[in-house]
Amino acid sequence: MSDTLRITGWVVLAALGIAAPFLISSGRWLEFIELTLFVAVLGQAWNILGGYGGQYSFGHAVFFGTGAYVQALLQFRFGFSPWLALPFAIASGAGVGAMIGYLSFRYGLRGSYFALITLAFAEAFRVLARSIVSVTEGGRGVSLPLNQDSGEVWTTLQFTFAEPFLRHAGYYYMILTVLILAYIAVWRMERSRFGAQLISVRENEDAAAALGVDAFRVKMKAICLSGMIAAAAGVYYVQKYLFVDPEIAYGPAKSVEALVAPIIGGLGTVIGPLLGAAFLHSIGEVAKEAIGALIGPRPGLDLILYGMILVLVLGYLPRGLAGLLDSAWRRLGGGR
Amino acid sequence: MAAFGRGALMLIVSDLTKRFGGLVAVDGASLRVDQGEIVSLIGPNGAGKTTLFALISGFLRPDAGAVRFEGQDILGRRPHQLAQTGLVRTFQIVRPFANLTVRENIATGAHTRIVPRREALEKADAVGQALGMGALLDRLAGDLPIAGRKRLEVARAVATGPKLLLLDEVMAGLNPSEIDEVTPMIRTIREGGVTVLLIEHVMRAVMTLSDRAYVLNSGAIIASGAPQAVVENPAVVEAYLGPGMAQRLKGTADA
Ligand SMILES: Nc1ncnc2c1ncn2[C@@H]1O[C@H](COP(=O)(O)OP(=O)(O)OP(=O)(O)O)[C@@H](O)[C@H]1O
Ligand SMILES: [Mg+2]
Numbered sequence: 001m002s003d004t005l006r007i008t009g010w011v012v013l014a015a016l017g018i019a020a021p022f023l024i025s026s027g028r029w030l031e032f033i034e035l036t037l038f039v040a041v042l043g044q045a046w047n048i049l050g051g052y053g054g055q056y057s058f059g060h061a062v063f064f065g066t067g068a069y070v071q072a073l074l075q076f077r078f079g080f081s082p083w084l085a086l087p088f089a090i091a092s093g094a095g096v097g098a099m100i101g102y103l104s105f106r107y108g109l110r111g112s113y114f115a116l117i118t119l120a121f122a123e124a125f126r127v128l129a130r131s132i133v134s135v136t137e138g139g140r141g142v143s144l145p146l147n148q149d150s151g152e153v154w155t156t157l158q159f160t161f162a163e164p165f166l167r168h169a170g171y172y173y174m175i176l177t178v179l180i181l182a183y184i185a186v187w188r189m190e191r192s193r194f195g196a197q198l199i200s201v202r203e204n205e206d207a208a209a210a211l212g213v214d215a216f217r218v219k220m221k222a223i224c225l226s227g228m229i230a231a232a233a234g235v236y237y238v239q240k241y242l243f244v245d246p247e248i249a250y251g252p253a254k255s256v257e258a259l260v261a262p263i264i265g266g267l268g269t270v271i272g273p274l275l276g277a278a279f280l281h282s283i284g285e286v287a288k289e290a291i292g293a294l295i296g297p298r299p300g301l302d303l304i305l306y307g308m309i310l311v312l313v314l315g316y317l318p319r320g321l322a323g324l325l326d327s328a329w330r331r332l333g334g335g336r
Numbered sequence: 337m338a339a340f341g342r343g344a345l346m347l348i349v350s351d352l353t354k355r356f357g358g359l360v361a362v363d364g365a366s367l368r369v370d371q372g373e374i375v376s377l378i379g380p381n382g383a384g385k386t387t388l389f390a391l392i393s394g395f396l397r398p399d400a401g402a403v404r405f406e407g408q409d410i411l412g413r414r415p416h417q418l419a420q421t422g423l424v425r426t427f428q429i430v431r432p433f434a435n436l437t438v439r440e441n442i443a444t445g446a447h448t449r450i451v452p453r454r455e456a457l458e459k460a461d462a463v464g465q466a467l468g469m470g471a472l473l474d475r476l477a478g479d480l481p482i483a484g485r486k487r488l489e490v491a492r493a494v495a496t497g498p499k500l501l502l503l504d505e506v507m508a509g510l511n512p513s514e515i516d517e518v519t520p521m522i523r524t525i526r527e528g529g530v531t532v533l534l535i536e537h538v539m540r541a542v543m544t545l546s547d548r549a550y551v552l553n554s555g556a557i558i559a560s561g562a563p564q565a566v567v568e569n570p571a572v573v574e575a576y577l578g579p580g581m582a583q584r585l586k587g588t589a590d591a
Contacts, residue, residue, distance in 0.1 A: 196440070210493070
């Protein structure tokens with residue numbers, strides 16, 4: 001597919017995304033899409049490091065959670081405006097990325113070692129968030145006051161008491177904005193020297209080094225960018241739910257979602273995380289309904305389902321759904 | 337400055353030594369390469385040739401000795417730094433970026449000196465064409481046959497704009513007609529202003545290509561000079577064929 005065609009596709013998708021709240025009046029359905037976009041953002045964050053850089057993290061919650069906690073605590077403890085907290089929250093994602101990246105990549109940790117290190121960091125942060133009660137409120141979590149003044153909607157970045165349309169779509173547009181910015185960043189990265197070097201490190205680090213690629217630096221850049229985007233997802237989460245606790249922030253659920261979406265959707269492709277998130281959520285929703293109707297609610301079934309889909313995709317679709325689309329396109333005579 | 341070759345001093349390796357446990361893979365090896373030369377490094381299997389390349393290019397740290405590149409001590413510099421200053425190696429066991437096209441592979445090399453993506457891709461096309469890979473640019477590197485991969489390994493390195501290129505057995509595994517295609521390719525590279533140090537077992541190529549040759553045996557340089565003189569050197573014959581062979585060969589030749 002040519003770039004022009006791809007751009008056209010993306011513009012259509014973005015237009016649909018922007019139009020969705022006007023077309024969909026059901027709050028439940030818009031919420032469904034909103035959560036899909038949220039996972040698509042987390043997945044894209046993971047995809048930068050894992051899909052393009054070949055560094056598989058099992059603990060991406062560490063970035064999401066830190067972004068969420070910083071966004072929440074700066075408001076809760078110091079009375080920051082959410083707008084002022086935002087850049088700190090995003091920077092914290094980069095900061096945690098730099099720390100983990102330095103400790104891992106400096107010592108040449110790759111593959112399963114890197115995966116374990118990230119898992120350990122997410123777990124350590126969860127324990128810290130639980131135990132440093134004077135800062136984080138511990139296991140109780142941080143609750144932000146709900147703004148009920150419709151005049152303060154934009155200053156508090158809370159849409160619950162906004163006028164009807166914003167109430168319907170405010171948070172949706174918030175995550176859509178994050179998504180569009182993140183996806184444009186990855187699109188541009190893919191067409192830059194940094195992107196080419198990151199991919200070369202994934203393909204073969206020694207060969208990349210022999211061609212003048214500073215693998216350490218490239219991986220550091222990738223993990224910081226990845227951390228920033230995951231932290232932005234954390235900011236969205238806090239503004240929407242006005243709450244964060246150690247489990248939500250650093251528990252394994254977010255780490256798993258972050259990696260399953262791009263692996264199913266197509267590693268190292270811009271659209272992969274979005275496809276994967278949409279596919280997973282649709283299947284998950286259908287399964288929940290079907291199973292719920294058959295045998296009553298069974299929490300945790302979606303995770304089992306994710307696991308099964310993941311195994312199937314890894315076995316039969318090594319390039320994910322994006323690869324499937326690509327071959328279908330070619331078979332239709334679209335060429336390259 | 338003593339001038340063996342064509343131009344100024346490019347690379348000086350002095351008394352380089354590398355041990356792997358009890359094994360001395362490189363044992364006090366010294367050599368030099370002048371600007372514009374094609375120099376061959378030959379020697380039996382396991383002689384330490386690839387290890388010597390890895391030491392020069394920063395992939396391994398020597399236990400003793402020194403390496404100077406364009407007059408600068410480069411010991412301890414990382415491979416990517418050396419590549420950026422113009423000292424680039426290829427790998428005997430090729431390492432293509434298998435999921436990328438040939439063009440994208442070569443462009444990664446081009447990015448060493450070129451930031452914009454479009455220009456790097458253009459440079460990749462130009463290098464690919466010049467080195468006879470024009471028809472393969474859109475193929476996935478992982479799908480190439482061995483001859484194509486060997487060629488790609490070289491093209492990617494050339495695209496970085498090196499001053500000195502270390503080629504490790506780019507002809508191994510090729511059939512005679514493929515070898516005949518690689519020989520002019522290496523000449524083309526030299527004509528582009530690149531100095532070449534190459535490891536090769538294919539003697540025909542060594543003889544026709546190189547200005548000078550070094551022979552490495554058990555980690556030590558045992559002979560050097562014009563290629564013809566080097567292969568006739570009794571010490572070299574014995575290194576390849578075993579002790580006493582030089583004498584016996586001489587005997588049969590005299591008989
Ligand atoms: N990383 C390593 N660890 C231990 N021993 C090694 C290592 N690399 C090489 N060797 C040993 O060092 C010696 C020299 O190996 P090297 O690969 O440099 O030889 P070579 O001259 O390139 O041989 P060939 O012509 O077969 O490529 C061999 O005995 C080899 O087994
Ligand atoms: Mg070798």
